[in-house]
Each structure stands twice: as structure tokens, then as C-alpha cells.
Amino acid sequence: MKSQVLSLALASSAVRGVLATVSYDGAKAIRIPVGEDVIPVMKIIDQLQLPVWKGVGADGVPKANSNVDLVVPAEKAEEFGSMINGINIEVMHEDLGASIAEESSAADVSAEAVNLGTWFNAYHPYADHLQFLTTLQSMYPSNSEIVTSGASVAGRAITGLHFYGAAKGKPAVVLHGTVHAREWISTMTVEYVIYNLLSNYTTNTEIKGFLDKYDFFVFPVVNPDGFVYTQTNDRLWRKNRQTAPNSNCLGRDVNRNWNYRWDGAGSSTNPCDETFKGSQPSDSPENQGLSAFLNNIQATQGVQLYMDIHSYSQLFMTPYGYSCTARVSTANANLATGAARAIEAVYGTDYIAGPLCGTLYQVAGGSIDYAQDVTKAKYVFTIELRDTGNYGFVLPPAQIRPTVLETWQGFRYLFTNMVL
Template sequence: MKLFTTALLFAAAPMALGSAVPQLERKMTYDGYKVFRISTHHNPAAIKSKIAKFAAIPFNLDNNEHLDVAIPPEEVAAFEKLGLETSVMHQDLGKDVAEEGNFATYESTVGTQAVPSLTWFNSYHAYADHRTFFNDLQASFPSNSEIFEIGNSFQGRPIFGIHIWGSGGKGSKPAIYFHGTVHAREWISAKVVEYITYQLLTQYSTDTAIKAIRDKYDFYILPFVNPDGFVYTQTNERLWRKNRQTRSGASCVGTDINRNWPYKWEVTGGASTSPCSETYKGQAAGDTPENKALVAFTQKLKASKGIKLYIDWHSYGQYILLPYGYNCAARASNHATQSSLASGLATRIRQSYGTSFTTGPSCSTLYQTTGSAPDYLTDVGGATFAWTIELRPAGSSGGGFVLPPAQILPSGIEQWEGMKYLLANV
């Protein structure tokens, strides 16, 4: 089945990453799809022109050095005859999606007085199990943590988080503010956020460095900013990115929550005005229910003790991205400090498994984004530091959005080691 009309796919705004036809309530399979990384040699337009005749599912069409695309089985032979410089990310995307979807059963620890096991990080899990895991983890540390909700998604799911504090008492210190899974298909972001949460809670009483960090800051961690989209990736379409908001007069579904923040939303070039684009910015700044809830919560933190550090966790590419996204020449007032911290973070991450992260301002390092969270948090939310971290993988062998379960724990470990450095130095 042809999922994408190529004319629409490649005519979309520079950030077009996916669906360009109306999104129906269907179960999408990827059996036989082969995913290629195509070297562009800094001329992606020429490559897009060559592959325009194929019903390609784009993984990432924003990189000046390479394009990542899935080719349907009936077109693989013709694609390979083009003789492009490629490497294979997935030999059979459907097979890898099926392997990733073998969720382990989670047994609740409520009533056992036991902390959830680290075996949680051996597998991906259903959304309902994530909710139970967070409830169980919080129940193990009731005196210095709580589950909270900031509002509801378009389909009515609570946007929940966990608040963790130290010896100063609840809400007494500046905020460390983490988001995960704003883009639905980026499953590893939720797992990494969960691993960091797990370590912050379980190591407080035994690790003096973690105690010092917890006693200095309040942590507000929201693992699923886009719960509707995440659930949809588990039931219907693994590579879905946006929320599930419908709009009058539009046949396509969904808005990119990370192009909907009410700051520099009106700037052109960093998002799409087409409802069928994967980077659709919405009809007005901040008009998604998810973003309205996030903005209100952000302003609440700002008005309280302020926000020291904000990180929006994504995948993939292995980047530590600093402000700004809306303008490639713009720099934060404390840019030198941010650059130094980002370099130190990358060094600490690399020490665990040798994983290399590229650092730099978001627009000039990767691509332009408008209406994005870090820009809002920096200039409106008052955060001292507001970053995006793009997690594993970087190379073609890593799997892109469909990261093998065996890489969950290493991803969490290396980020946690990096966070220990960062949180001790911000």
C-alpha cells in the first residue's frame, strides 16, 4: 500500500518527516520494508529528486549529510538500482518492530514494600504498565516524592509526572524539569527518563553526591508529554510522531506539540502550516491541549522557585542541542557557559560505552525549529539552561526510532552518568 504521495511528501516545509496523506485508524505493518541511510554529500535536494518516485517513509529528512528512508518491499529492487551511496538501518523493518513489541509482563510491587526491579529496563512496555511502574516507584518513596498531573491530552489522558525533592521539603528549591516522548515514536526517551527517575529515588540514601543534588533542586519529571500519540504507536502506527488532535476542515490528524509553543511560533522555515505534515505547527500558537497544560505548568514553576535546567529528551542522532532553534545566528546570553557544560556532559556520556554526542546550538547544529520547547523555556520560561537531547542511535546500524531493547539499559546508564556531572555543575 502506498502510504505517501511523493509530491506532498517532498513539497512539504523543510521539516517534513512523514505522513502526507490523511491518517486513518488503521493498523500499519512494515513487513518487508527496508530502511536505508543515504549519503547526500550536503545536497539532500538532489537525493530527494532521485527518490521522489518511491513511496518512501522518511525517518529523518532534515540532515544535510544523510537521509533515512524506509522503502516498501515491492520497490526495494528498483531503489537499489539507483546506485546511491547507502547503508542499511533495517533489513526488515516489520521484523524489528515485532521484536521491539514483545513487551515483558510487569508485575506491580504495590503491597510488597519492594522497589520495582531494574529488569523493567530489559524491555519496552505498554502504556498502562508505565503508569503502574511510576505509581509503584513513587509508593516506595512516599515521603519525598509525589505523582502529579498538569492537565489532559486531546483524547483525555492525564499528562502525569513525578515530583521529587530532598531535605528542604517539597517545592523549596529551583526546578530541574525533564520531558519525554513529546514525539510519540521516540520510545527510548521515556525509558531514559524513567531510568534517571529510578536512580534519583533509589540512590538518595546511599550516594552522597546524589543526596547533594536532591537537596539542592526539586525535580519535575514528565515521561509522556504526548500520551495519545504514544498509545497510537503501540496500537496502530509505530512511526507516528504528532499528537492525535483532529481539526475542523482538515482530513489529516495531529499537531507537532514541539512546534506549537507560543514563542517564535510565527517565524517561517522551522515548522509546517500543512495539517498533513509531521511538523504541523497548529492553527495558532499554543493551541494544542497538551501545550496549554505545559505552558501553564512551566509558568507555575517560573513563578515559584524558578527553573534551573530543562531537558526535552528525544531520539535519535546523539545530539546535545542548545538554544536557539528559530534563528541559526541567535545565541543565549550565557552561551559560553552552556557550551562548556554541554561538552563536559558529552565527555561524561562517552566514558560509559564510548557513545559520542555532538553539541551546539539547535538551529546551526541540526536544523531550524520554531515554536519549540527550549526556545520558550529560555526566553519566556526563564530557565537558566534549556536543552534538547537526541538519544541513540547515530549511525546507520542503530535502528533509528526502532531501537533494539538491548540498548535500553545502556542508553539509560550513559545518560545517568552524564546527568550526575551536569547536575553537579549547573
């Protein structure tokens, strides 16, 4: 294995040095159980205009017999308390602002070097993630190259790493994370795949077999503008940073913007909603770049595996999102189940496997439906990483390493059991 110290010329400050303009000080992240009657919880959300993390569809309606995770700002705490009427709520974050500060303060970077032994112990600024890719490529120049899949609204290149074994041009594995900007754990998980495969290629027979069998195209951050915004302005921002016609609200949900089953249930037409699908299919530059890149790889060498990495909920899912009755590929279903069990075997972290629509919620214009039916990738999955709601999107740095290690076993299961 090569040296675990990456020499970096870091252009950015550590995450802890960036002051966000949206304050969550005193806010609470709350889990509310929803019974058969969803109206009481929906009334609380609508009347108080509470940001929802999980548990409602694109129409804003909570899912019956489930849970809704939401944020209660400090100034609305008293009114919220008067409305819950004895509902047995669970507090995920007593002070969300304090949790965010603790999460960001753990960034382990310096102006001279990043030690790969500690890289997966902390979250990092966007510029450092780019340098992580550049330096890894420089460490393994004979079997890797920097690639891009277009640019963001602000002109940031969507940067990834193409790496391979003895030769390139084999069937491709395409992985990407951070399409939703606040899902920081997805960035780290995707980067671990890169690091683990490249650094062990010459010493681990199994990993050498993976790289000699497949080309890997891995993009840790495919929504760079949104990701930067979470580190400078609003930690919980989800969408890209694109303007919308006749609206002051910014952003499209890039994972509701794919040009397939775009105009259906499971997305929003309201530019202010977090699942805003855009004005037209694939009208976000991030989506245009990703879809063109994916289809080009399919045309030139074939896409063996496509995976879109998200958080949170601990789910390993197959197409489809647009319909809960569409036929599910048996091969996809079997691999998803096996990968979920492989993840669980590491630390006992429970994962549920199943089709996206029935397992999570309905999604229109989603990535995995496009990859399955338009690109026609052979195997297609999306994963929701840790956790199931103790911390939600603000997953403590102490959970980065166990998350990436257990998720690697899911990837390993796929790489081992996929059939060419």
C-alpha cells in the same frame, strides 16, 4: 535501597500482545548519502512519497553533505532500486516489520510484578509506565508526589513525578520525554533518572545532595495519545492525535507548537506533515498544559534546568532552534560540552554538543527556545539519544540499559556543575 520489585496491578497487555494496524513487514529502513546537489535524493523522496526519519528540514529539502534516513515499503522497493542509480546506500533495517516485532516482543512484564532489575531491559505498555510512577511514589511517599501538567486530546492526564529531598520548594529541574511518540528510548531514559535518584537518596551522598538542592519534576510521556497509538496502530507515529481544520490528517507536532517564534522556518503549515505546527500557537492541549506548568514552576520556585529528551542522533544541544545566528549562552554551551563528554566516557558513544539550529536543523515553535526566552529557565537543553542511524527509532531493547546508564552521567554532570 528499597525492594527492587514493584507490585503492579497491570491493566494492559504486554507490548507483544498488541497488534498494530500499520504493517512494516518487508519494508526497509535505508540511509542515503546526500552530496552537494540535493535534488537527486529529494526527487526520490518526493516521487515515491517515502517516510523520512531524519535528514530533511520542515520544507522537505535534504541537508547537503549529510545523510537522509527513510523507509522504503516493500511495494516500492523495485522502483526505489531503479532510482538510486548506484548511490551507495546503507540498510539500517532489512525488514523493519521484523525489527519492530522483535523490539516489542521483549517486553518484560507480568500481571503480578515488575522487577526493577529488569525494567530497563525492555519497553513497556503505557499503562505500566503510569503504574511505574504510582508505585515509586508509594515507595517514597515522604519525598515524592504525583503531578500532572494538563491532559491530552483524548483526555489522558500528562502524568509525572515531583520528588525532592528533605523539603520541597527549591529551584526546579524539569525533564520530559516522548513528546514525539515513536521515541520510546526517551521514555526509559527519563524513568531511569527518577528511579536512580529516588532509590539512592538515603545511601548515596552525591544523590542526596542533588535532591536536597533541587526539586525534580519529571514527565516520562508528554504525548500519551501518540505514544499509545505507536503501541496499538503505527509504531512510527510522531505527532499527537488532534484533528486539523479542513484536513483528514491528524496530529500536531507538539514541539513546533510552543508560543514563541512559532510562525517561522523550521515547521510546516501542512497538517499531513510530521512537523505540522498547528493552526495557532499552543493550540494543542498537551502544549498548553506543559507551558502553563513550566511557567507556574518558574513563578513559584524558579526553573534551574529544563530538558526535553528525544531520539535519535546522539546530540546534546542548547538553544536556539529558530535561528542559526542567535546568541548562544556561554554557560549553556560549556555545560552541554561537559555533559556530552561525560556520556562518551561511559561506553565511548560519540555525542556532538552545539546549538540546535546549527547542529541538527532549524526548528520554529520549539520547546527549548520557549523555555529560554519566555519561561527564562536558567539552563536549557535538548538531547537526541542513541543511536546515529544503525537502528534509528527502533532501538533494540538490548540498548536500553547502556543508553540510560551513559545518559545518567550526562545528567549527573549537569546536576554537579550547574550554578544556583
